[in-house]
Amino acid sequence: MKKRITLGLIAIMTAFVGHVAIANNQPLTLDWIDLVPEHERAQFDRRGMPDIRHDAENPQSLVGSVRPELNNSQVKIPGFVIPLEGDDKVVTEFLLVPFLGACIHVPPPPPNQIIYVKFADGAPIQALWDVVYVEGTLNTEHVIHDLAEVGYVLEGTALSDYDDG
Incomplete structure (x- = not known):
């Protein structure tokens, strides 16, 4: 009973924060762990990554699901391009992606830790090695790409340096 009350309070607080952001015309600022459903977070570390070995024999982990309540949300999230x-x-x-080299030098993160971003007019990229903030409309959509399976698609509206927050 206590666990249900706690989970209910977490859901209410999450919805409240989202409504406050919308009311202020501010995007909901997310961390990568926020893309993982609450009941699945125990299998992920604090960065939102499951425990994986980093070797060529280790394919993409398909652990975890997306959060459907984030569908069609205005969000802002930091990451690497x-x-x-x-x-x-x-x-x-x-x-x-949540860390440098993901999908290229190490196995890709799970689909709920990769966002496929589309910018209709193009986004300027000066330093691909730096963390950037991406803003736009987030949707839960499964995409299979040569590099990885993806759980979210974002229609980008703004890209800024992480320092600018």
């Missing part, structure tokens, strides 16, 4: 479409000045599609 893996360009997919664009040129040397702008990128129109990219994967946003």
